[in-house]
Amino acid sequence: MIVSMDFIAIALFFVVVIIAISIVWSTQKTGISPMMSSTKACQTMLTEISTHEKGALIDLGSGWGTLVIAVAKKYPNKQVIGYELSWFPWLVSVLYKYSMSLNNLTLYRKDFKNADLSGADTLVCYLFPGAMVALEDKLKYDMPKKITIVSNTFALPSYKPTKVIKLKDFYKTPIYVYHIQPK
Ligand SMILES: C[S@@+](CC[C@H](N)C(=O)[O-])C[C@H]1O[C@@H](n2cnc3c(N)ncnc32)[C@H](O)[C@@H]1O
Known part of the structure; x- marks a missing residue:
């Protein structure tokens, strides 16, 4: 024994x-750990996502599923997608998804840079400056329609945000909101 x-x-x-x-x-x-968005950040990001449009919400690096699960629960009629490369956080998020029967949530273990973002009306992310440059490059080719982007902490290098919300936390964390139209 x-x-x-x-x-x-x-x-x-x-x-x-x-x-x-x-x-x-x-x-x-x-280039970034699977650190979760704080509760304040999640609540603020949730208020900024587009719920009138018919497209999907995509989290570019969904980590443990914190944000995508909150969105999928709050908006059961919205298609919610997460891309995540780190297998353990991804696995945990998949277990949550099935335990909560969130049929509107799809979680891919895949690099968002190789994903088709054309069906999205909202992108959410909590990445790092280098990944924001990569996202901006991708948007140049992959953005057929109007899109809302809500980014925790990091800004897109050349787009002007529609709104910047400063959280009432220790770091005064900025949440960047963009409403981008294709050129
Ligand atoms: C700081 S966490 C944010 C997690 C979640 N979005 C949240 O707000 O709670 C960033 C996540 O992005 C993932 N990530 C970074 N680059 C990625 C990429 N190119 N494709 C997919 N996931 C990526 C990391 O593995 C990490 O789990």
Whole structure:
């Protein structure tokens, strides 16, 4: 019995180590950890998303699913999509999705840079400056219609935000809101 308890403890230790290494590895690869948007940030971002349009809401790096799950629960008739590269946070978000029967939520383990964003009316993100440059480049080719972009903390380098909301938190975190029309 003692041997089997030891075995379980060692196996659990290795699982935790593998998960930790995979998170560190994908943080190095993507440039950002799967840090969740704060409750205040989520609430503010939720108020800014477009609910009148018929398109999907896409989270470009959905992490543990914090934002996409909140949107999918609040708007059951809206199609919600998340792209995430880090496998463990992605797996946890998929488990949440099924445990809550969120049929309007689709979660892909995929790089958003290779995704088709043309069906979206809203993009949400919490990325980093380099990824915002990549997003802007993608928008030049992948934006057939009007789109709302709500970004936690980081701005698009050359678009002028329609609105910047400063959260009442320690960092006065900015939430950038863009309403972009194709040129
Ligand atoms: C700071 S977290 C934000 C998670 C979630 N959107 C939220 O607001 O709670 C950023 C996530 O983006 C993911 N990510 C970064 N670059 C990505 C890419 N090119 N494609 C898919 N996911 C990406 C990271 O793995 C990380 O989990």
